[in-house]
Amino acid sequence: xxxxxxxxxxxxxxxxxxxxxxxxxxxxxxxxxxxxxxxxxxxxxxxxxxxxxxxxxxxxxxxxxxxxxxxxxxxxxxxxxxxxxxxxxxxxxxxxxxxxxxxxxxxxxxxxxxxxxxxxxxxxxxxxxxxxxxxxxxxxxxxxxxxxxxxxxxxxxxxxxxxxxxxxxxxxxxxxxxxxxxxxxxxxxxxxxxxxxxxxxxxxxxxxxxxxxxxxxxxxxxxxxxxxxxxxxxxxxxxxxxxxxxxxxxxxxxxxxxxxxxxxxxxxxxxxxxxxxxxxxxxxxxxxxxxxxxxxxxxxxxxxxxxxxxxxxxxxxxxxxxxxxxxxxxxxxxxxxxxxxxxxxxxxxxxxxxxxxxxxxxxxxxxxxxxxxxxxxxxxxxxxxxxxxxxxxxxxxxxxxxxxxxxxxxxxxxxxxxxxxxxxxxxxxxxxxxxxxxxxxxxxxxxxxxxxxxxxxxxxxxxxxxxxxxxxxxxxxxxxxxxxxxx
Amino acid sequence: xxxxxxxxxxxxxxxxxxxxxxxxxxxxxxxxxxxxxxxxxxxxxxxxxxxxxxxxxxxxxxxxxxxxxxxxxxxxxxxxxxxxxxxxxxxxxxxxxxxxxxxxxxxxxxxxxxxxxxxxxxxxxxxxxxxxxxxxxxxxxxxxxxxxxxxxxxxxxxxxxxxxxxxxxxxxxxxxxxxxxxxxxxxxxxxxxxxxxxxxxxxxxxxxxxxxxxxxxxxxxxxxxxxxxxxxxxxxxxxxxxxxxxxxxxxxxxxxxxxxxxxxxxxxxxxxxxxxxxxxxxxxxxxxxxxxxxxxxxxxxxxxxxxxxxxxxxxxxxxxxxxxxxxxxxxxxxxxxxxxxxxxxxxxxxxxxxxxxxxxxxxxxxxxxxxxxxxxxxxxxxxxxxxxxxxxxxxxxxxxxxxxxxxxxxxxxxxxxxxxxxxxxxxxxxxxxxxx
Numbered sequence: 001x002x003x004x005x006x007x008x009x010x011x012x013x014x015x016x017x018x019x020x021x022x023x024x025x026x027x028x029x030x031x032x033x034x035x036x037x038x039x040x041x042x043x044x045x046x047x048x049x050x051x052x053x054x055x056x057x058x059x060x061x062x063x064x065x066x067x068x069x070x071x072x073x074x075x076x077x078x079x080x081x082x083x084x085x086x087x088x089x090x091x092x093x094x095x096x097x098x099x100x101x102x103x104x105x106x107x108x109x110x111x112x113x114x115x116x117x118x119x120x121x122x123x124x125x126x127x128x129x130x131x132x133x134x135x136x137x138x139x140x141x142x143x144x145x146x147x148x149x150x151x152x153x154x155x156x157x158x159x160x161x162x163x164x165x166x167x168x169x170x171x172x173x174x175x176x177x178x179x180x181x182x183x184x185x186x187x188x189x190x191x192x193x194x195x196x197x198x199x200x201x202x203x204x205x206x207x208x209x210x211x212x213x214x215x216x217x218x219x220x221x222x223x224x225x226x227x228x229x230x231x232x233x234x235x236x237x238x239x240x241x242x243x244x245x246x247x248x249x250x251x252x253x254x255x256x257x258x259x260x261x262x263x264x265x266x267x268x269x270x271x272x273x274x275x276x277x278x279x280x281x282x283x284x285x286x287x288x289x290x291x292x293x294x295x296x297x298x299x300x301x302x303x304x305x306x307x308x309x310x311x312x313x314x315x316x317x318x319x320x321x322x323x324x325x326x327x328x329x330x331x332x333x334x335x336x337x338x339x340x341x342x343x344x345x346x347x348x349x350x351x352x353x354x355x356x357x358x359x360x361x362x363x364x365x366x367x368x369x370x371x372x373x374x375x376x377x378x379x380x381x382x383x384x385x386x387x388x389x390x391x392x393x394x395x396x397x398x399x400x401x402x403x404x405x406x407x408x409x410x411x412x413x414x415x416x417x418x419x420x421x422x423x424x425x426x427x428x429x430x431x432x433x434x435x436x437x438x439x440x441x442x443x444x445x446x447x448x449x450x451x452x453x454x455x456x457x458x459x460x461x462x463x464x465x466x467x468x469x470x471x472x473x474x475x476x477x478x479x480x481x482x483x484x485x486x487x
Numbered sequence: 488x489x490x491x492x493x494x495x496x497x498x499x500x501x502x503x504x505x506x507x508x509x510x511x512x513x514x515x516x517x518x519x520x521x522x523x524x525x526x527x528x529x530x531x532x533x534x535x536x537x538x539x540x541x542x543x544x545x546x547x548x549x550x551x552x553x554x555x556x557x558x559x560x561x562x563x564x565x566x567x568x569x570x571x572x573x574x575x576x577x578x579x580x581x582x583x584x585x586x587x588x589x590x591x592x593x594x595x596x597x598x599x600x601x602x603x604x605x606x607x608x609x610x611x612x613x614x615x616x617x618x619x620x621x622x623x624x625x626x627x628x629x630x631x632x633x634x635x636x637x638x639x640x641x642x643x644x645x646x647x648x649x650x651x652x653x654x655x656x657x658x659x660x661x662x663x664x665x666x667x668x669x670x671x672x673x674x675x676x677x678x679x680x681x682x683x684x685x686x687x688x689x690x691x692x693x694x695x696x697x698x699x700x701x702x703x704x705x706x707x708x709x710x711x712x713x714x715x716x717x718x719x720x721x722x723x724x725x726x727x728x729x730x731x732x733x734x735x736x737x738x739x740x741x742x743x744x745x746x747x748x749x750x751x752x753x754x755x756x757x758x759x760x761x762x763x764x765x766x767x768x769x770x771x772x773x774x775x776x777x778x779x780x781x782x783x784x785x786x787x788x789x790x791x792x793x794x795x796x797x798x799x800x801x802x803x804x805x806x807x808x809x810x811x812x813x814x815x816x817x818x819x820x821x822x823x824x825x826x827x828x829x830x831x832x833x834x835x836x837x838x839x840x841x842x843x844x845x846x847x848x849x850x851x852x853x854x855x856x857x858x859x860x861x862x863x864x865x866x867x868x869x870x871x872x873x874x875x876x877x878x879x880x881x882x883x884x885x886x887x888x889x890x891x892x893x894x895x896x897x898x899x900x901x902x903x904x905x906x907x908x909x910x911x912x913x914x915x916x917x918x919x920x921x922x923x
Contacts, residue, residue, distance in 0.1 A: 124607075265616070
């Protein structure tokens with residue numbers, strides 16, 4: 001009974017401390033303006049990014065449909081012409097990219113798909129940008145990850161040290177408030193500020209339900225940010241109670257912020273790039289070309305590399321020459337060499353993606369050294385705007401490419417006779433004859449890019465969650481120690 | 488003179504006894520050192536990549552030339568490496584070389600279909616940004632300056648020594664001037680020393696080193712003066728620093744972001760995808776168009792081949808390469824508009840950066856290091872010009888009929904020779920200019 005009442009009164013005391021802290025903030029010009037600026041920035045970033053993302057999503061959906069329509073509307077042609085005519089795949093943004101656009105502006109968002117080649121994604125938005133947003137951009141992710149901690153520092157650096165400088169601390173402690181209760185009360189006040197910052201973020205996240213985002217991902221996303229800002233609230237409390245002067249607490253916190261939010265993310269990516277060097281696409285292209293020379297040129301059915309296919313075809317259909325085959329030999333060669341080529345290309349592409357992933361993981365490990373790096377990965381991973389999502393897009397675009405090219409090659413094999421094909425350049429009439437019906441252009445599957453399932457995204461984010469929880473646990477232990485020795 | 492030296496040496500000894508200042512200066516030299524080191528690494532990697540690519544390019548081309556005999560096939564299968572090597576100052580300002588491509592492989596096909604290929608690095612790391620010397624100076628050093636200078640007065644006031652110091656000092660300059668100067672010089676040297684080492688390693692010209700030093704000096708002085716001024720009457724260090732950090736946030740984040748929003752609203756750029764689409768439709772339509780339509784459009788640009796456009800067969804290489812060129816011609820207006828838009832944006836961003844010292848410094852130094860959008864644009868122009876040289880090399884063989892003698896391949900343009908010639912022309916130009 002007595003324990004119960006003591007815990008109630010303890011909570012009541014914490015509430016009193018927290019309310020008092022709010023009263024102090026409302027009376028301080030600095031705190032009020034910092035709070036107001038913080039809220040305005042968060043709100044405007046949420047609104048601006050939401051509008052931008054919705055526009056992007058809308059345009060890319062429209063472009064995708066347009067590309068499919070244009071392809072299907074092409075007239076009767078030689079099927080190989082359509083292989084080179086090609087098609088486009090567009091990466092529509094994930095619903096949660098309204099809060100964290102992640103890599104979207106840094107990778108191209110459309111790929112030109114054609115036969116015999118894997119093109120890279122082109123026209124990244126950054127290239128047509130102003131280069132003004134190198135240090136930060138108006139996205140909720142940037143504002144909450146980088147500027148919100150600064151806000152917590154500016155209003156909280158003096159929360160305990162102020163009492164000490166004004167000599168009210170001894171008084172408070174001698175009145176029966178334990179050191180820990182005092183710190184917890186100040187913490188409660190900071191947590192309410194965190195709640196305020198997260199309200200617009202959470203509301204905007206809930207809107208993405210409408211776009212088909214799952215509630216688990218949304219909860220994971222917002223929870224990640226809550227944990228992250230909690231780490232900062234704890235850091236603020238720790239410095240403020242462990243250091244004896246306001247100015248010391250402020251300087252320590254400012255240095256911590258510079259180190260965690262400004263220096264570490266860049267140190268992480270620079271380290272990742274130098275420790276895991278990745279060959280660029282151009283270098284891989286040379287390796288692919290060397291590999292390909294062994295496979296033969298699919299445009300040239302007489303390439304000696306195809307002798308074996310020829311022999312087995314003749315044997316299969318029991319005929320003496322390729323003219324007598326019931327299928328178009330040129331088409332068969334095109335189809336087989338496309339399959340082999342794609343296999344080689346995919347091998348190299350997969351290797352490249354694995355290297356990129358290894359690089360990214362090196363930089364993500366810096367989350368143990370900086371909570372900012374942890375939330376950065378967590379945010380992109382749960383929002384589905386990380387490098388993994390881009391890789392998924394590349395793989396799906398490649399599958400789409402292979403399917404439509406082979407669909408066209410199938411028409412080449414089955415619907416166009418070898419003689420007509422060989423005579424295609426003779427004169428206008430034979431040129432007309434060497435065509436297949438436009439009906440065949442329906443080979444395209446509807447392409448609509450979607451991010452990974454929420455459970456997979458959260459699973460990927462698990463290490464980052466652990467990093468944040470480890471930070472919180474470590475800080476609480478230290479604060480408890482400091483709280484006992486508070487004088 | 489000795490009087491001034493006495494003041495300075497007193498303040499120097501005073502600083503050595505303040506652990507907190509030493510920690511700050513130590514951080515400054517460490518971070519600056521790390522940034523220079525990783526910048527040097529990055530540039531070395533870029534140079535090695537170019538060397539490897541050059542070797543692979545030669546091997547690949549020789550192989551193709553051995554395998555193909557017909558001129559059309561040779562042109563179709565022969566790739567040419569183009570690249571833009573990092574300058575000797577690039578290690579300090581890596582700039583936008585991770586966003587804009589600095590290497591391409593191009594061939595005789597329509598250039599608009601090849602020039603937008605980008606071979607960039609890991610997007611997630613690019614998004615985080617890299618730590619280079621320029622970042623340390625433009626974004627980080629103001630914060631260090633603020634921490635060093637904001638409590639010059641407030642610290643003494645709050646420890647109650649202020650009035651005593653002021654009354655015993657011979658002049659305010661002897662006290663605050665010496666103290667400020669010692670702090671400033673120490674910080675400046677801590678930040679710049681790694682840069683000087685890096686410049687020495689990569690053989691940067693003295694002029695460039697001097698210019699960078701001057702820019703950095705003015706930039707740091709701006710922040711130091713601002714910090715001292717802001718805190719001259721204050722009692723509370725943290726309040727001064729809060730205000731200064733607020734100004735830093737305003738300069739580093741808020742004004743650039745607002746500028747970016749405004750510029751993107753103001754400048755309309757065609758979508759890059761539309762260039763590709765236009766070019767693709769033009770090239771593909773050509774297969775079904777009467778041959779004369781293509782040839783007429785081609786000879787409008789290259790009238791010298793007017794008498795050589797007659798075709799013997801339904802397919803001839805000269806027609807194939809003519810419609811590639813016509814595809815480029817059709818896409819040219821929108822492509823130019825696209826480039827003009829990005830130049831316009833760069834220009835306007837210049838005005839916006841006048842309101843943001845960190846961005847202004849970045850702009851000036853990336854220009855010096857040739858790692859900005861202008862340099863990327865210049866490289867793109869070089870690639871386009873080289874592509875033209877390539878076409879002009881092939882056209883006589885394609886149009887003037889006759890057997891192609893592979894001995895002629897010795898005169899095949901190469902990008903290396905091409906840029907050397909460009910530099911040569913510029914050098915003689917400037918030599919003539921100085922002679923005049």
